[in-house]
Amino acid sequence: MPYFDAASTAPLHPVARQALLAALDEGWADPARLHRSGRQARMLLDAARETVAEVLGARADEIVFTASGTQAVQLGVLGALRGNRRRGAHLLHSAVEHSAVLHTAERWTADGGAADAVPVDRHGRVDAAEFAAALRPDTALAVLQSANHEVGTLQPVAETAALIGDVPLLVDAAQSAGRLPVPGGWSVLTASAHKWGGPAGVGVLAVRKGVRYVSPLPADDRESGRVPGFVNVPAIVAAAASLRAVRAEAETENARLRELVELIRRRIPQLVPEVEVVGHPELRLPHLVTFSCLYVDGEVLLGELDKAGFAVNSGSSCTSSTLTPSHVLAAMGVLTEGNVRVSLPPGAAAADVERFLDVLPGVVAAIRGPLGLDLPAPAPTADALVLDTLGKRCPLPIIELARRIPEVAPGGRVAVLSDDEAARHDIPAWCDMCGHTYAGETPATAYGADRGTAYLVVKGHH
Amino acid sequence: MPYFDAASTAPLHPVARQALLAALDEGWADPARLHRSGRQARMLLDAARETVAEVLGARADEIVFTASGTQAVQLGVLGALRGNRRRGAHLLHSAVEHSAVLHTAERWTADGGAADAVPVDRHGRVDAAEFAAALRPDTALAVLQSANHEVGTLQPVAETAALIGDVPLLVDAAQSAGRLPVPGGWSVLTASAHKWGGPAGVGVLAVRKGVRYVSPLPADDRESGRVPGFVNVPAIVAAAASLRAVRAEAETENARLRELVELIRRRIPQLVPEVEVVGHPELRLPHLVTFSCLYVDGEVLLGELDKAGFAVNSGSSCTSSTLTPSHVLAAMGVLTEGNVRVSLPPGAAAADVERFLDVLPGVVAAIRGPLGLDLPAPAPTADALVLDTLGKRCPLPIIELARRIPEVAPGGRVAVLSDDEAARHDIPAWCDMCGHTYAGETPATAYGADRGTAYLVVKGHH
Incomplete structure (x- = not known):
């Protein structure tokens, strides 16, 4: 069954699976222990940290491993805000950040802080100058994603970083890490291994040397005091191996997937009437395309595509019960109904994409049929x-x-x-x-x- | 190399390894997604939750999975305190809880709450009546471990629960879950899968129906809103499989390990001069024994035992650099120096224990030799x-x-x-x-x- 939901989670990379199996044998012990098994786990952990640091453009001692990308975002945002209290308590972020950022902002304001969202254009892209203009004298942290998780639009991270001076910038690179180089200018960087073919259970939180950070959690000796609890060495080893492998393959694979995504973007409006393809036409992730079909219920559309053998996602629903209109699409001012996100994993077959394009028009037409609408015929x-x-x-x-x-x-x-x-x-x-x-x-x-x-x-x- | 540090982490149970491999294939997708792969992951997750609930004596909808036992403790303590603010802001715990509890209590008091530690006797055991007498009218949460992680002493959980009325009791069952039945009377229960032969990356937080709980973290739809971030289904499936297997083998294996531990407890004072075996002589975990050797540096002793081929741990050191006197041994009023904790994993070989007893006296004597002390000869x-x-x-x-x-x-x-x-x-x-x-x-x-x-x-x- 073709799996086109890589932006939710990518299938485990073969290299990650191999590394995980090896590390289950060699790195299962507690890396904080002094005995041989513990020291062996520690060495594997150190090596994995070096690898991740190198690929992401950080120093090894800037990197800690969290349990998820969401935990990395929560700790990164709250820890940087606590560390920069002298600047003030204002948090600035784009309107289309991942819900992990928005929920952390809600918590921050509920606890007495302040937060503002910078609007985006119709393509879901922030304007760097507009972002910088929204800074306040008391802004302690700015947050901007590297690329949007729902529509694939790349954000002007380096430009924004250059305009906001010494205000720390947290870059949520969850959707791009592994596939694209990390944009420069971050003070805090977050990412998630299962998005790049690593196992579940590993997030990355990088804090640049010199950036103030005070952990929002109770004290703990693990991971430089930033992430409490037993360190998941086997999964971290697998995550690092997969990151290196995916980065090495990225240029070739991105070019291939970009063509398939272009095909979808071009063909969908020709195949399905009353459809809107969203996201920036050029400044975008290579593997992700989103479109919305008027008069169609997103959940029903997903179900019918699933029956037809295609795994896709809709909007930014985080659970099957949360198909409320996506805050990303709403912020862009585009159609939110009948939304489908196609995100191709590495190795996605061109033939499967072709079949998807064959199947989609009939699926949409069948859902719209009972409505008795007078729609233009498909192309x-x-x-x-x-x-x-x-x-x-x-x-x-x-x-x-x-x-x-x-x-x-x-x-x-x-x-x-x-x-x-x-x-x-x-x-x-x-x-x-x-x-x-x-x-x-x-x-x-x-x-x-x-x-x-x-x-x-x-x-x-x- | 004989591994006697199961209380830090147990080797992966063969059943857990099998289940993990299967779930990497079948349960890798996002269980919150509507497509087939997502629904399959959701079914595996639901089944694992049922298993864990059954073994731990909870309802499936009372259980959420965290990233570690430490995270379960932090969320459990802070979530129950926030949920029970109407009672007050006082936290009561034993003096020998895991550092995860103590550090969370520190954070709670730093944020304006209050906390008290109930002393223990020389065996490391709380007196239930004394614990109950330490309650205050504004006590919002009581915390008591099922068994101590450093000396193996079982705590009077059920007796304490019976005496403290309707004050919620959090039981940290990290050291006993899987090996022993969970004691009754808990309102909140925490545990850690890698202690029972599950993989790293899985903790358990159970909150009894009707117990008030308000998450201390930003909102998230996952795990009933209690644990944010992508759910690690393969590891959870493996943790559940291992818990069931370990519980099924526990009666037989406990009896066997208890004999080996008894042998160590009896023989050490006969083999090594100036040694103190600590922890309750009868009310204890079946697999864990701790002793302290006068005039010996714990880290040196660990190192020499490691060279002799034995992996043990000392005190409650959480990193190799933290060999400060253990708060547990200090609270018990027993010797803290030259401390060794032997914790046997399931399947530990009797012959390895015998060899350990052969090797230990010479190792200790060699460390003490240069001191020129006039010690009684070994037995x-x-x-x-x-x-x-x-x-x-x-x-x-x-x-x-x-x-x-x-x-x-x-x-x-x-x-x-x-x-x-x-x-x-x-x-x-x-x-x-x-x-x-x-x-x-x-x-x-x-x-x-x-x-x-x-x-x-x-x-x-x-």
Whole structure:
């Protein structure tokens, strides 16, 4: 089943799994103990800290491990606010931060502090100058995400950091760490390992040397006094291994996923009537795309896509019961209903994305059907064509493909159903020759056939 | 290398490892998501919660999972105090609670609350009536551990609960959960999975229905709003599987470990001069024993025992740099120097315990040697005898054993070094016939021999 919900959690990276198994054997003991098993766990922990520090652009002694990204955010925000009380008690953050930031801000104001949210534009992006202008003389901490978790828009972190002077800036890098370099200018950095293919149970909190920090929790000797409780060495080792692996693969994989996301962004409005694709068109995460379908209930849409075999998410719902309008979409001023977030894990198959685009229009239409609305028809087949060449021998499938592809618009897609083994070689080769993109194969049963393979071709632009 | 530091953390139970691997495959997704992978994770999480609730004597909806036992304690104490503010702001706890409780009490008083510690007797045990008498009209929460983590003494939890009326009682069951039934009378219960052979990263916080609780942390939808952040389903599944397995094996294993601990308690004062075995002689954990050696530095002793191949712990040191006198030993009014805690994991081998008792006197003597003190000699061989029968054929080893065993006091031990395969069968059989206990075998190299096996016999009492 294609899993397109990587922004909630990514599948465990194979490297993380290997490292976890090894560290369960070698690093299970208490790293605070003096005996051999304890010292061994300590060495693995130290090495993992070095790795994470190196990849994230920090010093090892700036990094502590938390139990989750949310815990990292809570500790980071409250600890930096407590440490900077001399500046004042004002917290400034963007309106589209993760709920972990917003809830921590609520707690801070309930306890007597002050907090303000900086608005975003229709693409969900903060304006750096506007952010800096919202600073108050008593602002003790500014918070800005590296990229939005719901719509994928990148925030101007380095620009903002440059404009806010010596006010500490907490950067929540949960959605980008591992996939993109960490933007410069942070005083406090937070991230979450399970978003980059590490195991659950590991968050990262980095506090730059010299930045004032006072733990909001009871004292404890672990993790430089910043995170209480037994340290989860095996999971941390796995998180570090996975971070290194994902970063090494990121450039190539980002380019590949960016094309798939571009395909979705371009095709959805052609395939589904009354739909809005949201988020910044260029300044965005490579793997995440969000759109909203008018007149459709988000939960129902998720359920129907799930039945059709696709795991996606909607809005910023944090539990299945919380499908209240997303604060991110609301802050952007865009449609909040019928919202779908597609976030591709590393290795997501092009053929699965193609199938998703095939299935989606019918799913949306079926949900809207009973409403009896007079909607414009979905875009014609100009953007998607299924060619049934089952039973036909080479070179007939290629001939038929060449004959029919003019019907499809550039960027559009043809699925050639064939049970001739030669097609597996010929269709990619033909694509190469004619300037089209071969997008992989999938069982033809996905197109209602009883046998054969669907070969997916994306029409070139020339 | 024999690992006798189970009270710091137990090795991962084989069942936990299996369950973890399975749940990494089946339960990695976000249990808050509506898609198939998410629902599957949710089902595993629900099942794990049912298991933990059943074993600990709670309802599933009373249980939430934290990132550690320490986090469970911090949330439990602060959440119950916040929830019971109408009663007042006084926290009452025993003087020998885990540092997680003491540090939380410090934070509570620093934030304007009040806290008192109830003293313990020389065995480290609270008197229930004395505890109840220390209640104040404004006591909002009482805290009492099920068993002490440093000396193994069981606390009178049920008796105390019966005497303190409707004041909520938090029971920190970290050291006993899994090994012993949970004592009745708790309003809030905390525990830690890695102490019972579960993985790191899982604590348990149970709050009885009807007990007032207000989370001290920012809001979050996870775990009934009590523990923020992504839920670590695979580790929770493994923790639950391990808890069930450990409880099922506990009666048999406790009886076996209790004998080994009794052997250590009885033999240490006979083997090492100027030593004090601490903790209650009967009301105690089955697997944990603590003693203190006069004139010896605890850290040095740990180091030398480590070199000799034994992993133990000292006092309540939480990091390698914190070997300050233990607050537990200080509260008991017993010797704090040269402290060693032996805590046996399930499956600890009798032969390893025997070897520990062989090695310890020499290690302590070597540390004390340079001091030039005039100490009484260690007990004579009456309690431990090594019979070298290497090169002798059956029945000579048995004959020599029968001839020499009268030299040893009841409860004392004979190590028969032999390279005759027949000894492996004959010595246990002879023990059975003559009322002695066969305690297993270990390589004779542990006794300085260059070959052969040491067969360990504990002399019977009749």
